[in-house]
Amino acid sequence: MDFNELLTGSLQQALGPTAVVYCLAAIGLNIHFGYTGLLNFGQAGFMMVAGYAMVTMSTIWGQSLWLGVLVGVILTVILALMLGVPTLRLRADYLAIVTIAAAEIIRQVISAAKFSDDLGGQDGLTGFIKPFRKMNPFDEPVGIDGVVMWSPNDFWVMTVGWLLVVAACLITWLLMRSPWGRVLKSIREDEDAVRSLGKNVYAYKMQSLIIGGLFGALAGFVVALRSATVGPSFFATDVTFFAYTVLLIGGAARVLGPVAGAVIFWFLITVLDIAFGQMTAGADPIIPASIMDSTQASLMRLIFMGLGLMLLMIYRPQGIFGDRRELAIDGR
Amino acid sequence: MAIALRRGATATTALVLLGAVLAALLTVMAGSPAHAAETRCALVKPTDDDTIxxxxxxxxxxxxxxxxxxxxxxxxxxxxxxxxxxxxxxxxxxxxxxxxxxxxxxxxxxxxxxxxxxxxxxxxxxxxxxxxxxxxxxxxxxxxxxxxxxxxxKPSKFTEALQLMVGGLVFSVLLAMAALGLSMIFGTTGLTNFAHGELITFGALVAFFIDRLPGRIEVGGTEITVIVGVLGAFLVGGVFGWLNDTALWRPLRRRGTGLVAMMIVSIGLSLFLRNIYQYFAGAQTRNYSQYGAVEPWEIGDILLTPKELTVILLGVAVLVLTTSLLQFTRLGKATRAVADNPGLASATGINVERVIGTVWIGGAALAALAGALLGVTQGFDFQLGFRILLLVFAATVLGGLGTIWGAIVGAFVIGLFTELSTLFVDPEFKFVGALLLLIVILLIRPQGLLGKAQRIG
Amino acid sequence: MDAEQEVTGRTPGVDVEASRRALAGIEPTPGVAKPDPILVADSVTRTFGGLTAVDVAHLEVQRGVITALIGPNGAGKTTLFNLLTGFDRPDTGTWSFNGTSLGRKPAYKVARMGMVRTFQLTKVLSKLTVIENMRVGATAQRGESLLAAMVAPLWRSQEKANTDRADNLLERFLLAEKREDFAGSLSGGQRKLLEMARSLMTDPELVMLDEPMAGVNPALKQSLLGHVKSLRDEGRTVLFVEHDMDMVRDISDWVVVMAQGKVVAEGPPDTVMADPAVVDAYLGAHHDAELTFEEEEKILAEAEAEIQKEAQGHE
CATH class of the missing domain: 2.60.40.10 (Immunoglobulins)
Incomplete structure (x- = not known):
């Protein structure tokens, strides 16, 4: 086995643009779920609306990416309001089902053949990236020689992405140490108690949904910039589930939980992927093809991830950095 | 002890009865095989490959x-x-x-x-x-x-609507079977099971593997391999449900794991099982060796295949039987009592764990049956259940989470709406319509069509 | 014993003794008018399925005194609490607090008006510390608005003042030692205390306590009693639901009895406890006559039918 490739590839992913995407998505979910107790299973929908908004402003209307970002932010807020109004008065599991349904509605409508002239159908959209790449200050690969390297484009996305992560974490920290954050945490514990103390629980939940959704929108922007394209497959239901896994690995209701979670998650996933890939590759693979071929090897990381999510939730629900006494998820 | 035994016996009888009805109805399906006379118009078998x-x-x-x-x-x-x-x-x-x-x-x-x-x-x-x-x-x-x-x-809108109703009814009964299981499990344990879709796919897979076993099973010259497969899916599905509960959910309940945590565990389970399925069954769409192409009957302007009729009749029979069991047997009443208030039910001497175990067996068996029949009517792949999971959720929430009739009513609303909406909108938006309907109904009636409002405090 | 305790917040010039004296001359009949009512309810009804949980024709709660709400299980006491505080919506009826109608007012607005409740099953915020639980209770916090929240200087001084007030209350409710503990680690009685103390952070005019003594060990009971009395003595009105008759007799100035959703009696504690209607309400109308076998059968059959109906209503 080639351990060098294993390490290099894993580090590349663990700090790379994809980890940034899931980190931002998980920061949003942390606000929703970790602090407020809202089960938003439609984070992929927020990401998709924002990503497509930014791209289409450029591809359809010929506007700048900046305006696209602004439109994406506005549409995300509108989406949060639309989802929040019918569901935030309901029980937690209703919100879960409605948000997951809404994300699926968004995905099916955007990817519909009917709108493929404007939205690209299943193929998605490209041809917007130039202005972003023009701003790229890096013109050759960056990294530590012999350990890990990123292409200039990737490193540019990473730079912007990790800066966004820093900003998002700072905002989360500022909010969560304030009385506002205290109300959110109280709602997570018992919303009737908070209501009995004269707080407008509904309004706080709505604000939480919007703010967490906006962090999801940032993730959507980074998805588009990372791949130089947006397509429906980037925003499938599983994306939200992966983001939850990221959050739970790092620890919910911890400001830096999603950051640690994203890095660890992508490191492990890539290690598994490369390891099984190597073990099934070549003429005389370590694992015989009758047991596992290379297609099956690519499934192993998802199998392990499902198993990992279950075990994590059962044996260490507070995540790696969480405090069990202060754990967000328990007997309700 | 005596009561417990009797209750166990009732459950067994019920399951046997269900199986018998299943078998009887499935033979209807076998009764109308598609044999083509030489000059008669033949039907083409679907090709079993990745292309369309x-x-x-x-x-x-x-x-x-x-x-x-x-x-x-x-x-x-x-x-x-x-x-x-x-x-x-x-x-x-x-x-x-x-x-x-x-x-x-x-x-x-x-x-x-x-x-x-x-x-x-x-x-x-x-x-x-x-x-x-x-x-x-x-x-x-x-x-x-x-x-x-x-x-x-061009057929009139009315004819078109009737034709779509056929497909809608087939889908509705299958959805109802799956939704009933989900709803009963939710009702008794509070678990929102995101891995329910995998119970559905499991049924389709079991039937497929039975179908693929070498040799064919015949009774009196009629091949019944797929029928045996569907029955097998029902039974093995029940065992799988029992395994799910015994190996995972019961220990978690004992540990006092919270409902939200269990919901996330079920997401992990769904991911795990779905990829295991793909590992062993591949990613392509599969069809069974029989009933791939059946000659439809023409009733007026409407085409109805024997297998569609069988699925509808079988589905209705299964639903009637299940609801009667819940309504009239001791175990059924115990189930509803647990769904209503587990603490109280336990205090009145009902063995709550036994009830939950039975609900898991029954619910998973129904889901597996739905999956196998979905496989018969439209083919399947490893994502079959995952793809319709949201519609199953929509059906249960629409009718009222945890209520029996709600799940069935919800399934018929969703199933028929999905098909009939294609009269007015592009078929590619039919799922979108159903999910929008869910959101609209929650806005008007948060507890679902048949649910009761909660009391606070 | 509580005379020395600090009197905080809004003490709207209520002369407790005057209020109590004013009650003395009132005729003890259900729905009787009070000289200075803080809370007035008219024909409030609420049904669940076929069951009428609350059907209150008229009820007034006198300002500045302790009123007890008693009645057998299922009499509709907690439901009435829910209705009055906006946690549930009645089918019919009007009710007002300090002359302001509360119809369709959400729970949080009711609380902001100065009418704060506690819960039968104590609702502490388990994963927050005791002091954080207290701070949440403070009203009109600048730092609770989203934009100001990120700029600490805007709310820091107010937070400091709230914390001081919270510490005083914790001291008074004997919870100061637990200040930094998670609320989830407290005993049942301490939770009741914390909930009561937290509700005082909102500086309420009317405190509604739902079974403050339930699950509290006898040692703590006396101190809890003292706390409830101290609320009155600092000028607040108290309405509480309780089963413990000794407590009711000991501290309440007025008692309202509910049975099957209706107010069946009210009056001073001693008068009410001697009322045969109250004894009937608690023990059932048949309590003194031996049941014949037929009667027993009939009652059982009725109960069975009701359960059936209930079960059907659920599907």
């Missing part, structure tokens, strides 16, 4: 039974009018046109199949010379060109 094929047949309906019309040229065009493939009908009137490329490329597109009138035998008139089909599933598509006296060029 357009299958069709050209029949002269002036004869009874209709006879095949060979030697007719047929072409397939895409939306831009570009020709993608052609074929000529063979001796039995059938033709197969493979669409170039993989199935993914064709999803969501629509193609027009055109009949070359000049190649028709003299003195015959086609009722219709071109048909447009939308590719929504990665299944092969079947078109039929009846030849004869010119009929109405």
């Amino acid at each position: 094929s357009i299958l069709g047949r050209i029949c002269d309906r002036r004869e009874k039974p209709p006879v095949a019309v060979p030697g007719v040229r047929v072409t397939v065009e895409d939306e831009a009018g570009e020709e993608l493939g052609e074929a000529t009908s063979s001796e039995d009137g059938t033709f197969v046109i493979d669409l170039p490329g993989t199935s993914i490329e064709h999803l969501g597109k629509s193609y027009t199949v055109v009949l070359d009138e000049s190649t028709l035998p003299e003195g015959t008139k086609p009722e219709i010379t071109s048909r447009t089909i939308d590719i929504n599933l990665d299944n092969d598509q079947t078109v039929i060109f009846p030849i004869g006296d010119a009929g109405p060029a």
Whole structure:
């Protein structure tokens, strides 16, 4: 086995643009779920609306990416309001089902053949990236020689992405140490108690949904910039589930939980992927093809991830950095 | 102890009874096999590969039974009018046109199949010379060109609606079976099970593996391999449900794991199982060896295949039986009592864990049956259950989470709405419509159609 | 014993003794008018399925005194609490607090008006510390608005003042030692205390306590009693639901009895406890006559039918 490739590839992913995407998505979910107790299973929908908004402003209307970002932010807020109004008065599991349904509605409508002239159908959209790449200050690969390297484009996305992560974490920290954050945490514990103390629980939940959704929108922007394209497959239901896994690995209701979670998650996933890939590759693979071929090897990381999510939730629900006494998820 | 035994016996009797009815009804399906006479119009078997094929047949309906019309040229065009493939009908009137490329490329597109009138035998008139089909599933598509006296060029909205109702009813009963399991499990344990879709897929897979076993199973000259497969799916599905509960959920309940945590565990389980399925069964769409193409009966202007009728009747029978069991047996009453208030039920001497175990067995068996029958009606792949999971959720929430009749009513609303909405909107938006309906209903009636409002404090 | 305790917040010039004296001359009949009512309810009804949980024709709660709400299980006491505080919506009826109608007012607005409740099953915020639980209770916090929240200087001084007030209350409710503990680690009685103390952070005019003594060990009971009395003595009005008759007799100035959703009696504690209607309400109308076998059968059958109906209503 080639351990060098294993390490290099894993580090590349663990700090790379994809980890940034899931980190931002998980920061949003942390606000929703970790602090407020809202089960938003439609984070992929927020990401998709924002990503497509930014791209289409450029591809359809010929506007700048900046305006696209602004439109994406506005549409995300509108989406949060639309989802929040019918569901935030309901029980937690209703919100879960409605948000997951809404994300699926968004995905099916955007990817519909009917709108493929404007939205690209299943193929998605490209041809917007130039202005972003023009701003790229890096013109050759960056990294530590012999350990890990990123292409200039990737490193540019990473730079912007990790800066966004820093900003998002700072905002989360500022909010969560304030009385506002205290109300959110109280709602997570018992919303009737908070209501009995004269707080407008509904309004706080709505604000939480919007703010967490906006962090999801940032993730959507980074998805588009990372791949130089947006397509429906980037925003499938599983994306939200992966983001939850990221959050739970790092620890919910911890400001830096999603950051640690994203890095660890992508490191492990890539290690598994490369390891099984190597073990099934070549003429005389370590694992015989009758047991596992290379297609099956690519499934192993998802199998392990499902198993990992279950075990994590059962044996260490507070995540790696969480405090069990202060754990967000328990007997309700 | 005596009571517990009696309760166990009731459960067993109920399951046996359910199995018997299942078997009886499935033989109806076997009673109408699709055997083609030589001059009769044959049906094409779907091809078992990754590509999408357009299958069709050209029949002269002036004869009874209709006879095949060979030697007719047929072409397939895409939306831009570009020709993608052609074929000529063979001796039995059938033709197969493979669409170039993989199935993914064709999803969501629509193609027009055109009949070359000049190649028709003299003195015959086609009722219709071109048909447009939308590719929504990665299944092969079947078109039929009846030849004869010119009929109405386009079916009326009413006929179309009736035809869609058939498909809607099939989907509804299958959805209802799956939803009933989900709802009962939610009702008794509070678990929102995101891995319920995998219980559905499990059924389709069990039936498939039984079907693929070497040899065929026959009774009195009629092959019943797939019927045995469906029955097997029902039974093994129940065992799988028991395993789910015993190995995972019961220990978690004992530990006092919270409901939200259990919900996330179920997401992990769903991911795990789905990829295990793909590992062993591959990613392609599968069909069973029987009932792939069954000749439909024409009732008025509506086409109804024996298998559709069987599924509807079987489904209704299973639903009636299950609800009667819940309504009238001791165990059923105990189940509803647990769903209402587990603490109180336990205090009155009901063995709550036993009830939950039975609910898992029954719920998973129903889901597996739904999966196997979905496989019979439309084919399946490893994502079958995951894809319809949201509709199952929609059905249960719509009717009222945790209520028995709610799940069934919700399933019929969703199932019929999904199909009938294609009268007015593009078929590619039919799921979107159903999910929107869910959100709208929650806005108006948060507790669902048949749910009761909660009391606070 | 509580005379020395600090009197905080809004003490709207209520002369407790005057209020109590004013009650003395009132005729003890259900729905009787009070000289200075803080809370007035008219024909409030609420049904669940076929069951009428609350059907109160008229009820007034006198300002500045302790009123007890008693009645057998299922009499509708908690439901009435829910209705009055906006946690549930009645089918019919009007009710007002300090002359302001509360119809369709959401719970949080009711609380802001100065009418704060506690819950039968104590609702502490388990994963927050005791002091954080207290701070949440403070009203009109600048730092609770989203934009100001990120700028600490805007709310820091107010937070400091709230914390001081919270510490005083914790001291008074004997919870100061637990200040930094998670609320989830407290005993049942301490939770009741914390909930009561937290509700005082909102500086309420009317405190509604739902079974403050339930699950509290006898040692703590006396101190809890003292706390409830101290609320009155600092000028607040108290309405509480309780089963413990000793407590009711000991501290309440007025008692309202509910049975099957209706107010069946009210009056001073001693008068009410001697009322045969109250004894009936608690023990059932048949309590003194031996049940014949037929009667027993009939009652059982009725109960069975009701359960059936209930079960059907759920599907």
